[in-house]
Amino acid sequence: xxxxxxxxxxxxxxxxxxxxxxxxxxxxxxxxxxxxxxxxxxxxxxxxxxxxxxxxxxxxxxxxxxxxxxxxxxxxxxxxxxxxxxxxxxxxxxxxxxxxxxxxxxxxxxxxxxxxxxxxxxxxxxxxxxxxxxxxxxxxxxxxxxxxxxxxxxxxxxxxxxxxxxxxxxxxxxxxxxxxxxxxxxxxxxxxxxxxxxxxxxxxxxxxxxxxxxxxxxxxxxxxxxxxxxxxxxxxxxxxxxxxxxxxxxxxxxxxxxxxxxxxxxxxxxxxxxxxxxxxxxxxxxxxxxxxxxxxxxxxxxxxxxxxxxxxxxxxxxxxxxxxxxxxxxxxxxxxxxxxxxxxxxxxxxxxxxxxxxxxxxxxxxxxxxxxxxxxxxxxxxxxxxxxxxxxxxxxxxxxxxxxxxxxxxxxxxxxxxxxxxxxxxxxxxxxxxxxxxxxxxxxxxxxxxxxxxxxxxxx
Numbered sequence: 142x143x144x145x146x147x148x149x150x151x152x153x154x155x156x157x158x159x160x161x162x163x164x165x166x167x168x169x170x171x172x173x174x175x176x177x178x179x180x181x182x183x184x185x186x187x188x189x190x191x192x193x194x195x196x197x198x199x200x201x202x203x204x205x206x207x208x209x210x211x212x213x214x215x216x217x218x219x220x221x222x223x224x225x226x227x228x229x230x231x232x233x234x235x236x237x238x239x240x241x242x243x244x245x246x247x248x249x250x251x252x253x254x255x256x257x258x259x260x261x262x263x264x265x266x267x268x269x270x271x272x273x274x275x276x277x278x279x280x281x282x283x284x285x286x287x288x289x290x291x292x293x294x295x296x297x298x299x300x301x302x303x304x305x306x307x308x309x310x311x312x313x314x315x316x317x318x319x320x321x322x323x324x325x326x327x328x329x330x331x332x333x334x335x336x337x338x339x340x341x342x343x344x345x346x347x348x349x350x351x352x353x354x355x356x357x358x359x360x361x362x363x364x365x366x367x368x369x370x371x372x373x374x375x376x377x378x379x380x381x382x383x384x385x386x387x388x389x390x391x392x393x394x395x396x397x398x399x400x401x402x403x404x405x406x407x408x409x410x411x412x413x414x415x416x417x418x419x420x421x422x423x424x425x426x427x428x429x430x431x432x433x434x435x436x437x438x439x440x441x442x443x444x445x446x447x448x449x450x451x452x453x454x455x456x457x458x459x460x461x462x463x464x465x466x467x468x469x470x471x472x473x474x475x476x477x478x479x480x481x482x483x484x485x486x487x488x489x490x491x492x493x494x495x496x497x498x499x500x501x502x503x504x505x506x507x508x509x510x511x512x513x514x515x516x517x518x519x520x521x522x523x524x525x526x527x528x529x530x531x532x533x534x535x536x537x538x539x540x541x542x543x544x545x546x547x548x549x550x551x552x553x554x555x556x557x558x559x560x561x562x563x564x565x566x567x568x569x570x571x572x573x574x575x576x577x578x579x580x581x582x583x584x585x586x587x588x589x590x591x592x593x594x595x596x597x598x599x600x601x
Contacts, residue, residue, distance in 0.1 A: 167318025169295025350483030362534025371499030406458025430463030
């Protein structure tokens with residue numbers, strides 16, 4: 142039986158993971174530095190500016206990720222990932238030189254546009270590096286653990302550095318971190334991406350991932366569960382400071398300690414989840430996470446004091462890992478290898494869209510009607526989203542499905558397998574090759590995904 146840390150024995154993953162950890166730590170430092178910089182530039186509007194920067198980040202994610210999914214397969218993955226890290230290093234170096242708020246917004250957009258190009262391709266790469274299912278699951282848990290450790294360690298490290306230097310150094314350290322991450326990628330031989338047989342123009346390439354994702358019932362269920370996640374997560378991110386400072390009347394030093402409870406819950410669950418997934422399906426674990434979001438939020442209706450918030454935040458953190466970690470497995474299993482960039486990019490864009498909804502709900506309801514109303518409304522959202530996910534993602538979800546192909550003339554890259562038996566004239570070239578060919582009507586059963594040959598999910 143593999144240990145939790147066994148994926149690190151794989152040299153390619155080890156260097157990729159080290160690069161991820163370094164870049165996460167650097168980004169955490171820069172996040173603290175950005176907040177301080179914005180306060181210096183506009184003390185009275187710092188909160189509004191940071192909130193707007195978050196909106197700019199989401200716009201970059203939603204707009205760029207689908208384009209990346211459609212075209213990133215045309216570039217070598219190692220050069221692509223390393224180049225984006227170097228590009229992020231340049232932008233972070235430029236941030237301290239921004240003298241106006243609009244300049245910060247432009248740089249934030251560019252920085253997150255590059256992140257939208259990097260993260261889904263990195264996520265799509267991991268199943269090619271770790272082909273064993275157990276190893277891949279543990280790698281997802283390790284990545285989640287690294288993200289939570291960063292959220293706990295970065296503020297403490299930043300606070301220590303700010304005692305001896307200015308926040309400009311934190312930006313430089315982030316740039317160094319991105320350069321080191323690029324170096325880690327250059328140290329390994331990244332597996333080549335599987336060939337894609339997709340045809341069509343620009344719109345078909347850009348829209349393929351989003352459309353295919355939304356046509357897949359289990360992925361629609363995953364998206365609904367991410368709405369439940371965003372409802373609970375936004376309660377923590379947006380309203381922790383309001384609850385602690387305004388409702389409880391406590392000092393700001395009490396805020397990070399409470400928020401750390403969610404991180405601890407997420408890390409403990411990430412550590413336990415690989416074993417859990419050996420015995421329960423992705424669907425069962427993720428739906429259980431959705432139920433826990435609802436339970437935690439409704440528990441907030443009791444008007445808990447400071448100590449009472451800790452188990453609620455801890456529960457939300459644990460449920461977060463229960464939804465996020467299996468998501469990578471579900472997306473991987475719902476597409477062909479050649480379409481992974483598209484599907485992971487679609488997942489990245491659509492799930493961040495859910496976060497945008499969560500942020501808006503948590504902020505607007507909390508400001509207008511208070512914390513109790515926010516707990517109630519977000520709890521209802523989480524519950525309804527979980528129920529919707531259970532309906533969309535059927536309990537008898539099958540991988541191999543009977544379906545019918547109508548007769549058609551076709552044009553796509555192919556090899557002469559059981560579905561492609563036809564005459565040639567000699568000019569078609571070596572396989573895989575592209576030329577017009579005929580498919581007779583037939584019915585068969587195999588692992589079903591939405592792709593060039595399967596445009597619609599069969600009725601069951």
